[in-house]
Amino acid sequence: MRRQIVRNQPDVISLDITENQKQIDKQFTNCSDLKLFPWQYGPKLKHKAFSVFFHTMVQQKELNYMKESMQDLVTHEVGPAEEVNLEDVIRFFSKNGISSQNAKIVKSFDEAISNVLSGNVVIFFHGWDQALSYSQAKQVNVREVTEPTGESVVKGPHEGTVEQLDRNIGLLRTRLQNSHFKMEQFKAGGTTQTDIAYGYLDGVVDEGTLAEFKQRIKRAKKGDILETNYIEEVIEDNNYSPLPQHRYTERPDTAIAALLEGKIVVLVQGTGTILICPGLLTEFFQVSEDYYHRVIFSSFIRLIRIVAFFLALTLPSIFIALTTFHPELIPTNLLMAILDTREGIPFPAFVEIAIMIFFFELLREAGIRLPKTIGSAVSIVGALIIGEAAINANIASPAVVILVALTGIASFAIPQYSIAISIRLMQIPLMILSAILGGFGIMIGYILIMIHITSLRSLGQPYFSPLTPFRPRQILDVFIRAPLKILQDSPRKRDKRNI
Amino acid sequence: MKRWLTIAILLFLTGCWSSKELVEYGFVMGISIDQTENEEIEFHAQIYSPAETIGGTSGGETPFYTNINSKGKSVFDSARNIPVYLGRKAQWSHMRVVLIGEDFAKKHNIGDVLEFFYRDHETRLMSYVLITNRKAADYWEMKPFIERTISQELRTILDSSANFTGKSKKSMLLNVAMDLKSKSKTTLIPYIKKTDNDSLAPVANGAAVVQEGKMVDYLDAADFEKIIMLKNEYKGGIINFPCMDKENDKLQETIEVAALETNLSPQFNQESLSIDITTKIDGFLGELQCSTVTTADEVEKLEKHIAKNIQDDMNQVIHYLQENELDVLGIADKLYQQKPQLWKKHEAEWGKMLAESEVDLEVEVKVESTGMAGGEKVVEE
Numbered sequence: 001m002r003r004q005i006v007r008n009q010p011d012v013i014s015l016d017i018t019e020n021q022k023q024i025d026k027q028f029t030n031c032s033d034l035k036l037f038p039w040q041y042g043p044k045l046k047h048k049a050f051s052v053f054f055h056t057m058v059q060q061k062e063l064n065y066m067k068e069s070m071q072d073l074v075t076h077e078v079g080p081a082e083e084v085n086l087e088d089v090i091r092f093f094s095k096n097g098i099s100s101q102n103a104k105i106v107k108s109f110d111e112a113i114s115n116v117l118s119g120n121v122v123i124f125f126h127g128w129d130q131a132l133s134y135s136q137a138k139q140v141n142v143r144e145v146t147e148p149t150g151e152s153v154v155k156g157p158h159e160g161t162v163e164q165l166d167r168n169i170g171l172l173r174t175r176l177q178n179s180h181f182k183m184e185q186f187k188a189g190g191t192t193q194t195d196i197a198y199g200y201l202d203g204v205v206d207e208g209t210l211a212e213f214k215q216r217i218k219r220a221k222k223g224d225i226l227e228t229n230y231i232e233e234v235i236e237d238n239n240y241s242p243l244p245q246h247r248y249t250e251r252p253d254t255a256i257a258a259l260l261e262g263k264i265v266v267l268v269q270g271t272g273t274i275l276i277c278p279g280l281l282t283e284f285f286q287v288s289e290d291y292y293h294r295v296i297f298s299s300f301i302r303l304i305r306i307v308a309f310f311l312a313l314t315l316p317s318i319f320i321a322l323t324t325f326h327p328e329l330i331p332t333n334l335l336m337a338i339l340d341t342r343e344g345i346p347f348p349a350f351v352e353i354a355i356m357i358f359f360f361e362l363l364r365e366a367g368i369r370l371p372k373t374i375g376s377a378v379s380i381v382g383a384l385i386i387g388e389a390a391i392n393a394n395i396a397s398p399a400v401v402i403l404v405a406l407t408g409i410a411s412f413a414i415p416q417y418s419i420a421i422s423i424r425l426m427q428i429p430l431m432i433l434s435a436i437l438g439g440f441g442i443m444i445g446y447i448l449i450m451i452h453i454t455s456l457r458s459l460g461q462p463y464f465s466p467l468t469p470f471r472p473r474q475i476l477d478v479f480i481r482a483p484l485k486i487l488q489d490s491p492r493k494r495d496k497r498n499i
Numbered sequence: 500m501k502r503w504l505t506i507a508i509l510l511f512l513t514g515c516w517s518s519k520e521l522v523e524y525g526f527v528m529g530i531s532i533d534q535t536e537n538e539e540i541e542f543h544a545q546i547y548s549p550a551e552t553i554g555g556t557s558g559g560e561t562p563f564y565t566n567i568n569s570k571g572k573s574v575f576d577s578a579r580n581i582p583v584y585l586g587r588k589a590q591w592s593h594m595r596v597v598l599i600g601e602d603f604a605k606k607h608n609i610g611d612v613l614e615f616f617y618r619d620h621e622t623r624l625m626s627y628v629l630i631t632n633r634k635a636a637d638y639w640e641m642k643p644f645i646e647r648t649i650s651q652e653l654r655t656i657l658d659s660s661a662n663f664t665g666k667s668k669k670s671m672l673l674n675v676a677m678d679l680k681s682k683s684k685t686t687l688i689p690y691i692k693k694t695d696n697d698s699l700a701p702v703a704n705g706a707a708v709v710q711e712g713k714m715v716d717y718l719d720a721a722d723f724e725k726i727i728m729l730k731n732e733y734k735g736g737i738i739n740f741p742c743m744d745k746e747n748d749k750l751q752e753t754i755e756v757a758a759l760e761t762n763l764s765p766q767f768n769q770e771s772l773s774i775d776i777t778t779k780i781d782g783f784l785g786e787l788q789c790s791t792v793t794t795a796d797e798v799e800k801l802e803k804h805i806a807k808n809i810q811d812d813m814n815q816v817i818h819y820l821q822e823n824e825l826d827v828l829g830i831a832d833k834l835y836q837q838k839p840q841l842w843k844k845h846e847a848e849w850g851k852m853l854a855e856s857e858v859d860l861e862v863e864v865k866v867e868s869t870g871m872a873g874g875e876k877v878v879e880e
Contacts, residue, residue, distance in 0.1 A: 324518045327526075328592030328623060335526070335593060336547060336563075336647060342521045343549035349520060438518065448506070 011110050017048050017126035020109075024052055027113060034116075042084050048126040057119035058138060086127050093132060103132040114193065145171070148250035148272075150417060156292040160250045161272035165195050168267050168274070171252040172199065176259060180204075188217075189225040195269035196220065196231065204262045209278060212460050213264050228273040231266050235277065237457050242425045244418035245458040247276040247283060254288040264459075278458035280465055282478045284419040285309070290481050299480035305414055306479060312411035312423045316353045317434035317442050319403055323349045325438025341397035349400075350435035354428075356396050356404040359386055361424070364408070525587035528564060529626075529650030530578075531598035531635035532612050535570055540612065542577035543568045543636045545650050546585060547593075563647035566639045575615040591622040595650040597672065598635035599628065599688075601707070601714065608712030609688075610679050616672055624673035627657055630707040630714060632692030638701060653701060657689055660703045665736025665756070666720045667703040668727055675709075682835045682842065683826035685710045687726065690717060708825055716823060718816075725809075725816045726827055728778060731761040738782070740808040742789040743801065753785040754805060757867060765830050765856075767838050772856035774830065780809070780862070784869045792874035798866055806864040817858050824850030 014020050021036065028034045031054075038050040093105060103123075106112045112122050112131050119138040124131045145167070148160030161168045169183055178201070185197040198217065200210060216235040225231065228248065236245045249255055250272050255265050258276040266275040285305045290298040322330055323338065330338065345352060363382035367375050387405075390396040407427070411420045426449065433441030456463035466474035476482035526547040533541040548565045567584045571577040581589040597616070599609060609628075616622045631638055638649060646652040660667040667689045678686030687706040694700050706723040708716040718726065727733050735756060742750045758781040766773045784792070792798050820827055831849055835842040845852050 323521050327521060327524065327590060328621075332593045332595070332651070336549070339521055339526065339547060339549040345522070435518070 011108050013107075013109050013112065013124065013129045013131055015127055015129055017050065017124055020124045021050060023109065024113075042086075047084075047086055049123055051121055051123045052116055053121040054116065054119065058121060086125060089125060090128055090130075094130075103134050106131040106133045114187075117193070142167070151249065151251050151254070151287075151415075153251075153287075153289040153292070156289055157251070157253050159252055161252065161267075161274060163270055163272055165197060165267055165269040168252075168272065169197060169199075172255055172259075172265075175252055175256045176201070181259065188220045189230075190222050192224045192226065194225040196225065196266065197268075198264055198266045199259065200264045201259045201262065204260065205264060206262055206461075209262075209459050209461060210264065213277065216459075217266075225268060227271045228266060228268050228275045231268065232275055232277075235459070237459070241452065241456060242422045243281070243453065243456065243463070244279065244284070244416070244422060245277075245456065245463065246279040247416065248273050248418065249276060250274065251288060257288055257291070278461040279463075280458065280461065281453060281463055282467065284416040285414065286477070286481075287415045291484065295481060295483050302478075302480055308410040308413040309423065312407050312414070312420070313427050314430060314442060315403055315407045315410070316357065316427055317430040317445070319400070320349050320353060320431055321434040321438045321442055324435065338397075338399055341399045344394050345397050346394065348435075350431060352396050352400050353404060353431065356390070356400055357407075357428070359390070360404055360408050519588070523587060524590040525565075525581065525585045526590050527581075527594050528648045529594060529596040529598065529639075529653070531600070531631075531639065532574065532603055533600035533635050534603045534606065539570045539572065540574060540577065541568065541570050541636060542574060543639055544578075544581055544589070545639055545648060546581070546587075546589070547648060562642070564649075568636065573615070574612050575619075578615060591616075591619065594622065594626040595648075595654040597626050597628045598638055598653075598691075599630050600635035601630055601632055601690075602634070604630050604688075604707060604709065604714035606713070609675070609709060609714075610712045613672065613675070617676055622672075624671055624676070626672050627654055628670050628672055628675050628688050629653060629657070630688045630690050630709075632690065632704075638691075638693075641701060644700075649701070653691065656691075656701065656703050662734045663736060665727060665733050666724050667706075668723075668732060678829075679709070679712060681829065682831035682846075683829045684712075684831075685826050685829075687718070687723065687827055688714075708827060710825065716825065721812070722816050722819070725813050726820075728759060728809075729761055729763065729776065729813065729817075729828055731759075731763070733759040733761075737785055738780075738805070738809060740805050743804050744789060750788040751786075752788050752790060754780075754782040754864070754866065755785040755870075756780055756782045763828065763830075763833075765833050767834055767841055769841070772830075772834075772852055774856055774858045776813075776858065776860045778809070778813070778860075778862045780806075780864045781867055782864070783867055784874075787869075787874075787876050789876075791876075792866070792869060797874070802864045802866055805866075806862040809864070810860055810862040813860055813862065814858075817860065821854045821856070821858075824854050826850075826853055830856075 014023070021038070024034075024036060033054050033056040034052065035055045036050060036052045038048065041047050041049060093103060104115075104120075106115055106122060107130050112124075112133070115122050115133040115135075119135070121134040122131050123134070142164050143162050145159050145162055147158040151160070152158075159171060161171060165185075172183075173181070180202040181199060182202050183197055183199040185195060187193050188196045196217075198213070213235065217231070220231055220234045223230065223234070232246050233239060238245065247258070249258075255274045255276065259265060263276050263278070266277070268275075285302060290302065293301075323342070327335060342349075347355070359382070363378060363386070367378045367382075370378055387401055391398055391401060411424050414420045414423070430442060430445040433445045435441070437444065454462075454464050454468055462469055465471060466478065477487055481487075528545045528547050530545070531543040533543075535541045544567045546565045546567060548561075548563055550561060550563060565585070567581060569577045569580045569584070571580065578589060578591075594616075597613070599612075603612075613628070616626070617624070638653075641649045643649045643652040646655060657667055657669055661669050668687070670686070670688050675686055675688065678684075686709050688709055689703055690705045690707045691701050692704050694702050705717060705719045706726075707714045708718060710716075724733075724736070733756065737753045737755050739751045739753050742752060759778065761776065761778045764775050766775065790797075790801055792801050826849070830853065831842070834845070
């Protein structure tokens with residue numbers, strides 16, 4: 001439903017308050033939560049005004065802002081309340097008089113409408129072609145800052161982003177107190193009119209990348225935007241690649257680390273997910289916590305993640321290739337053990353593994369959607385009943401169950417969920433190749449994957465860097481995590497930063 | 500379009516369509532070759548028979564193997580006949596052992612029957628070749644003690660005795676072929692026998708000497724051990740020697756060999772051949788029955804005593820080999836490599852030349868330590 005709201009009235013605020021009232025009624029027909037609240041003020045209450053707002057978006061107890069403003073007005077400017085007239089009001093507000101409740105002056109009708117829509121209280125005065133907009137009363141219930149469930153850490157900050165753009169930007173600002181940290185904001189989306197902000201560290205970010213990004217983000221103005229992924233799809237290079245070309249995080253510290261590396265972060269009102277672009281393949285193996293632990297431990301974990309990556313990608317296909325094409329490569333004792341378990345299984349190895357992987361994905365998907373209380377029941381059913389029963393019913397051999405479970409666990413060991421699922425997608429074509437061609441098929445699969453990875457770009461940056469093109473200095477943060485002394489003193493970075 | 504075509508060609512024009520599930524194969528664990536009365540080849544194969552495991556419990560007392568036998572003119576013929584009996588295609592790559600009956604080995608060229616295993620693409624040259632006392636097929640009747648099949652057990656017997664006792668060696672199909680193809684045309688193949696006639700336990704005991712494809716002689720375990728030392732293939736084991744003092748010469752003491760290095764350098768002259776051999780042995784004392792080694796002098800004395808013992812034994816073996824003109828040590832190859840012209844000249848009467856050669860053998864023993872106890876008997880009388 002992408003329907004542009006059609007406006008046929010001129011985009012001005014009428015001097016006649018009843019005209020404005022009509023316009024608003026017309027614009028918000030059938031919006032039952034809109035409150036239009038007319039009132040009078042001044043000598044003998046003869047001056048008319050009305051305020052308009054969505055009562056679902058404002059805090060009722062805060063609605064006294066006008067009275068407070070008026071009271072300020074009275075004491076500062078004009079004397080007793082009965083004597084306030086329109087001229088006083090206009091003079092006071094257009095010269096930015098200070099009151100306890102700050103108001104913004106709205107000059108066009110469209111702007112007034114959009115202020116109402118974003119939860120402000122807008123006040124129209126009879127005889128004034130401008131309106132006042134109060135944002136203080138805005139109150140939509142928001143989640144507190146909590147630990148992000150997808151990226152919990154043992155050590156390090158436990159703060160996660162929330163669904164409000166302003167608070168998220170605030171979380172970032174407190175961690176990066178530097179005037180070079182730029183945050184540009186605009187409204188995008190055809191119907192949703194979502195607030196979008198993108199930030200970068202001036203002097204560190206690559207100018208070309210930033211220009212490219214600004215060019216592409218313009219495309220976001222058309223479609224509706226509900227989540228950060230909507231932005232990603234608009235700006236990414238290859239929509240059909242299984243590989244994610246941008247990173248996501250809900251952790252402010254991760255976003256700051258990315259900014260310091262010259263990335264651009266995109267925040268969207270209404271979601272806590274921060275988009276980090278451009279994304280490189282090797283970055284998907286990094287976690288902010290790596291830098292909070294000791295070097296040796298972090299490097300060890302990095303290596304484990306990389307092993308996990310290859311396990312998740314190729315373990316099933318290696319098993320298929322070995323058992324159906326190259327039984328001579330299996331050590332004899334292991335082969336005998338596998339033979340014992342495979343005997344009596346009616347399916348070829350490929351089908352057997354495909355069935356088990358299907359079971360696994362099914363259980364995983366079911367576990368995500370179900371409420372937490374039932375979710376544990378699913379895992380019990382899955383692990384105990386289906387796993388055990390599949391073996392007893394001779395549908396799968398224990399070796400295959402172990403293998404599929406190991407593959408699943410390995411894919412969960414990769415910190416970024418987006419790449420974990422993409423690996424699970426890629427393992428299936430690899431399995432098919434290895435079922436057709438054996439080890440040779442795996443080789444072809446790897447070559448195709450490598451061709452794809454090396455030709456992929458993210459915002460114009462080569463996706464496989466720093467491996468290809470080779471950047472020796474940055475390699476120190478790929479397979480291992482070098483000490484911060486080395487990583488931060490990199491002269492290239494220092495020169496680039498210029499801060 | 501071009502890209503997809505390339506991918507399709509990569510995938511489908513490769514000719515690797517040999518996919519077979521594990522359950523379609525019968526994995527050959529070992530074969531045996533004997534001769535029948537009417538000069539045919541009696542071929543036995545031991546196939547691994549998986550015990551179907553359901554829910555982790557294996558099914559009862561059924562053995563892990565099936566034995567199949569067939570008779571034919573050639574090994575390949577018999578091998579190709581396996582599916583007729585088994586219903587599954589034979590898979591050769593995990594063959595553990597090849598057993599050859601003694602009678603067969605004495606009358607036929609081993610190389611001829613093994614030809615199939617060298618030529619076929621599925622077999623591997625890692626299988627061990629063994630020559631059996633009496634009929635090879637009888638060994639398939641034995642029940643393994645620890646391993647799942649007797650084939651596997653025979654292989655581990657060879658492995659362990661080569662690594663820890665030094666009384667046997669791992670003779671793979673590859674080694675046999677290389678030795679028989681070399682200039683000396685002689686190889687040693689481990690010999691197994693049953694411990695006694697009724698026993699069902701095989702034991703690796705000595706070696707069969709195979710010359711020009713046929714078994715010509717048998718060497719017992721002690722001689723075999725010395726030859727392994729001379730060939731510098733000794734992995735580890737213990738050496739017995741009698742007590743130093745004459746009164747107790749019935750008692751034996753032992754030294755455990757930690758490292759053994761033999762340097763064999765033949766000197767080729769126009770008409771004669773002399774061979775210099777030096778063997779260096781490092782070891783720990785394993786058992787002391789009568790000697791006392793508490794001073795450096797005593798150690799040196801003991802070392803000399805051990806060296807002399809080994810030297811005597813080795814000389815005996817070398818004499819025996821010379822008498823029977825057996826070039827087990829592969830001296831012919833050294834000559835061929837170093838002086839091919841000379842080799843051509845002597846090729847015809849090589850055996851005689853070997854028999855007349857002068858051998859200069861020197862053994863050095865170094866006792867590194869006396870083990871966990873001192874240089875005396877632990878319990879005094």
